[in-house]
Amino acid sequence: MNVLQELKNRFAHVLSDYVDDPAPFAEMVKPAQDARFGDFQANCAMPLAKRNGVNPRDLATSLVEKLNVTDLCEPPEIAGPGFINLRLKDDVVEGNINQAYTDDRVGVSGVEQPLTYVIDFSSPNVAKPMHVGHLRSSVIGDSLQRTMRFLGHKVISDNHIGDWGTQFGMIIYGYKNFVDNAAYESDPVGELARLYRLVNTLSDYHSAVEKIPQVEKSLETLAEELSQMEADADPKDKKQKKVFKKKRSEIESAKDSIKSLQEKKAAVADDPELKELAIAHPEIARLAREETAKLHAGDAENQKLWDQFLPQCVEALQGIYDRLDVHFDHTFGESYYNPMLAEVVADLEAKGLATESDGAKCVFIEGNAAPFIVQKADGAYTYATTDLATVQYRLKEFGADKVLYVVDARQGEHFKLLMETIKLWLNTEIDLQHVSFGTVMGEDRRPFKTRSGDNVGLESLLDEAVRKAREIVASNDDAKTDSTENSAPELDEATRDEISQIVGIGGIKYADLHHNRESDYVFDWDKMLAKTGDTATYMQYAYARIQGIFRRGNIDVEQLRASSFRIHLDESAERALALKICRFGEALDTVASEYRPNLLTQYLFELAGVLTTFYGECPVLKAEDETTKQSRLKLIDLAGRVIKQGLDLLGIEVCEKM
RNA sequence: GCGCCAGUAGCUCAGUUGGAUAGAGCAGCGGACUUCUAAUCCGCAGGUCGGGGGUUCGAAUCCCUCCUGGCGUACCA
Numbered sequence: 001m002n003v004l005q006e007l008k009n010r011f012a013h014v015l016s017d018y019v020d021d022p023a024p025f026a027e028m029v030k031p032a033q034d035a036r037f038g039d040f041q042a043n044c045a046m047p048l049a050k051r052n053g054v055n056p057r058d059l060a061t062s063l064v065e066k067l068n069v070t071d072l073c074e075p076p077e078i079a080g081p082g083f084i085n086l087r088l089k090d091d092v093v094e095g096n097i098n099q100a101y102t103d104d105r106v107g108v109s110g111v112e113q114p115l116t117y118v119i120d121f122s123s124p125n126v127a128k129p130m131h132v133g134h135l136r137s138s139v140i141g142d143s144l145q146r147t148m149r150f151l152g153h154k155v156i157s158d159n160h161i162g163d164w165g166t167q168f169g170m171i172i173y174g175y176k177n178f179v180d181n182a183a184y185e186s187d188p189v190g191e192l193a194r195l196y197r198l199v200n201t202l203s204d205y206h207s208a209v210e211k212i213p214q215v216e217k218s219l220e221t222l223a224e225e226l227s228q229m230e231a232d233a234d235p236k237d238k239k240q241k242k243v244f245k246k247k248r249s250e251i252e253s254a255k256d257s258i259k260s261l262q263e264k265k266a267a268v269a270d271d272p273e274l275k276e277l278a279i280a281h282p283e284i285a286r287l288a289r290e291e292t293a294k295l296h297a298g299d300a301e302n303q304k305l306w307d308q309f310l311p312q313c314v315e316a317l318q319g320i321y322d323r324l325d326v327h328f329d330h331t332f333g334e335s336y337y338n339p340m341l342a343e344v345v346a347d348l349e350a351k352g353l354a355t356e357s358d359g360a361k362c363v364f365i366e367g368n369a370a371p372f373i374v375q376k377a378d379g380a381y382t383y384a385t386t387d388l389a390t391v392q393y394r395l396k397e398f399g400a401d402k403v404l405y406v407v408d409a410r411q412g413e414h415f416k417l418l419m420e421t422i423k424l425w426l427n428t429e430i431d432l433q434h435v436s437f438g439t440v441m442g443e444d445r446r447p448f449k450t451r452s453g454d455n456v457g458l459e460s461l462l463d464e465a466v467r468k469a470r471e472i473v474a475s476n477d478d479a480k481t482d483s484t485e486n487s488a489p490e491l492d493e494a495t496r497d498e499i500s501q502i503v504g505i506g507g508i509k510y511a512d513l514h515h516n517r518e519s520d521y522v523f524d525w526d527k528m529l530a531k532t533g534d535t536a537t538y539m540q541y542a543y544a545r546i547q548g549i550f551r552r553g554n555i556d557v558e559q560l561r562a563s564s565f566r567i568h569l570d571e572s573a574e575r576a577l578a579l580k581i582c583r584f585g586e587a588l589d590t591v592a593s594e595y596r597p598n599l600l601t602q603y604l605f606e607l608a609g610v611l612t613t614f615y616g617e618c619p620v621l622k623a624e625d626e627t628t629k630q631s632r633l634k635l636i637d638l639a640g641r642v643i644k645q646g647l648d649l650l651g652i653e654v655c656e657k658m
Numbered sequence: 659g660c661g662c663c664a665g666u667a668g669c670u671c672a673g674u675u676g677g678a679u680a681g682a683g684c685a686g687c688g689g690a691c692u693u694c695u696a697a698u699c700c701g702c703a704g705g706u707c708g709g710g711g712g713u714u715c716g717a718a719u720c721c722c723u724c725c726u727g728g729c730g731u732a733c734c735a
Contacts (some may be wrong), residue, residue: 026676031674032676033674033676033677033678036678037678041677041678043676043677046676046677046715046716047676049715050714050715052733056715079678080677080678080716081677081678081715081716082715083677083678116724123735125735162735165734165735166734167734167735169711181693247717250680251659266700334735347659357732358732358733359733360732360733361733362732362733368661368731369660369661369731369732370730370731370732371732371733373733375733376732376734377732378733380733382733382734382735383734383735386735407735408728409662409663409730410662410729410730411666411727411730412662412663412730413661413662413730413731414730414735416662435730436663437726439728439729440725441728472697473697476695476697481693482735485692503697514671514672514683515670515671515672516671516673518664518674519663519664519671519679520663520728520729521663522670522671524670525732527670527683527684530683530684531697532683532684532697532698533682533683533684534671534672534682534683535683535697536683537697538697538698540697541695541697541698542698544695544697545694545695546694547700548692548695549694549695552694552695552696558698586674590674594674594675598672599674602672602674602682604674605682612698612699613699615698615699616699616700619693619694620694621694622693635688636694657695658697
């Protein structure tokens with residue numbers, strides 16, 4: 001039973017005497033924010049009293065008089081300006097915990113009205129190797145997919161990979177001009193990645209050579225403007241100060257951009273081999289774009305190369321997804337929608353939504369300066385076109401009620417335009433949600449950028465995490481002793497390897513998931529691999545400890561579960577643990593309503609904390625009598641199942657021993 | 659210029675959408691293994707919630723303004 005929901009219903013019933021629409025006031029029944037206030041608190045009396053022009057405490061009193069919760073709660077108490085504090089009856093908590101124990105879903109009921117969700121996440125560019133920036137979307141999206149599915153929704157996950165854009169033109173150009181056949185034979189994806197980087201570097205070189213004089217010129221102009229302004233300045237004028245500041249920051253950013261352009265130039269100019277290639281390919285950027293255009297236009301040779309490259313790239317991605325234990329129902333890349341794009345644009349034009357502007361076909365949305373460009377002047381389609389076609393497809397083929405885009409916050413404007421355009425274009429109730437997340441920042445608090453030649457690939461990050469986990473697993477196990485203080489490690493090499501995988505990968509995922517996804521994300525190697533505090537390891541350890549107790553006590557878990565002993569709650573630590581376990585469903589509801597897995601990590605961390613407090617106060621195997629022992633065994637068994645299930649919804653595994 | 663987002667303890671971050679005395683984890687200090695796993699627990703210390711003004715019973719949260727930083731802003735995705 002969802003107690004919180006039941007209490008809200010009871011309040012709504014009574015509140016209807018005071019207000020036409022009681023729902024928003026019933027929503028003000030919440031878990032108590034402090035244990036001293038009981039288990040739940042209702043905050044509705046104050047705002048309602050204000051609205052009705054009466055005294056809040058009086059209103060709370062009259063609410064409580066009419067409220068019928070005697071079957072669930074102790075008599076409600078009114079505190080402070082009009083808080084209503086509720087404490088569940090012990091036998092209610094006991095009833096719920098015993099019910100949850102026999103439930104496969106550990107007491108979490110499924111949603112009443114399942115919806116069809118399409119979750120679009122990860123979506124890397126196949127031409128570039130994945131790096132840490134791709135982690136957030138993959139990990140958050142996967143957790144949402146697992147959670148929504150567990151709650152009973154129909155979920156279709158789709159990896160909308162970038163397999164059709166400009167970067168493929170670069171690879172094709174690179175392959176035609178620079179391929180090392182031996183390298184391609186032995187490691188095709190590595191060679192393709194090298195070719196991509198090479199073409200990119202050479203293009204950047206030419207563009208830098210062209211731009212440096214321009215930027216230097218504008219820097220000069222800015223500097224002159226500033227000194228002129230300073231000469232004319234009135235020192236008392238505050239507004240001028242601000243203008244100066246602005247100018248200075250413009251100058252700084254011009255300097256930065258010159259510096260970065262010079263680095264790009266030097267990368268080639270200082271390398272005789274690259275220099276030679278650059279001279280031999282002066283038009284490389286334009287020619288690479290042409291290869292893309294040819295591919296899109298159906299050129300046979302480029303199509304053949306694409307057909308050859310794509311499966312190799314996808315296979316390489318699959319290797320990483322397997323390690324991360326992230327899976328998709330579909331991997332329809334951008335290319336999948338290519339045949340539909342012409343029709344999308346034609347339809348938009350027919351409906352008078354797309355118009356031509358500067359040679360490009362655009363949808364203009366009122367209130368937005370930037371247009372939604374659906375076809376470029378050169379005839380190529382954009383990702384706006386693809387995204388429109390994709391929504392149409394998901395609507396038609398999947399009957400999607402909601403589409404979640406787990407994508408970087410920087411694309412907020414794109415999705416805003418997409419949603420507006422869909423509203424105008426298709427007559428549909430489909431709900432598109434941009435589940436955005438913050439930028440990955442470097443340790444210098446500036447956006448994380450892979451330095452050329454020194455980029456932290458996702459693959460090497462995973463390797464490092466597992467390697468560090470292996471060291472900790474080994475040293476911890478080596479330190480174990482038996483009752484006579486002799487060294488007594490209990491894990492063989494293979495088991496150690498397995499645990500290292502689970503702990504290392506889990507740690508990385510958790511580091512990402514426990515942040516509020518909206519915040520910017522500071523990439524910190526040490527923190528990501530930390531094994532103490534609020535980490536996956538803490539919960540994994542709590543789980544392994546429970547299994548350790550079962551082993552030590554020779555407990556047959558199947559027998560335990562089949563036995564007729566009831567869980568009973570006498571100690572306050574037992575009650576606190578039981579109540580926390582019963583709140584798993586509440587935690588999942590908040591995750592689902594805001595698409596925020598960090599609310600689940602928070603719940604699990606608290607659950608594990610309550611569990612360790614319980615250990616301190618309540619011996620299990622050495623409980624005073626058999627009834628208590630069996631009760632506590634069942635309680636920790638259920639706690640372990642909730643931890644395992646919760647971690648699973650985060651995409652994190654557990655192990656029996658650590 | 660316009661728009662979006664952020665600023666909370668030394669560091670990294672939560673903060674249940676306006677609720678009660680602002681919380682964790684690291685780092686620091688002090689304790690706890692003859693005890694079901696010390697990858698742990700308990701305690702201490704640490705705060706002008708960027709500044710200022712406003713709204714009300716009540717503000718980290720809402721409004722205005724200023725400061726600082728990030729991002730986006732027409733044919734890359």
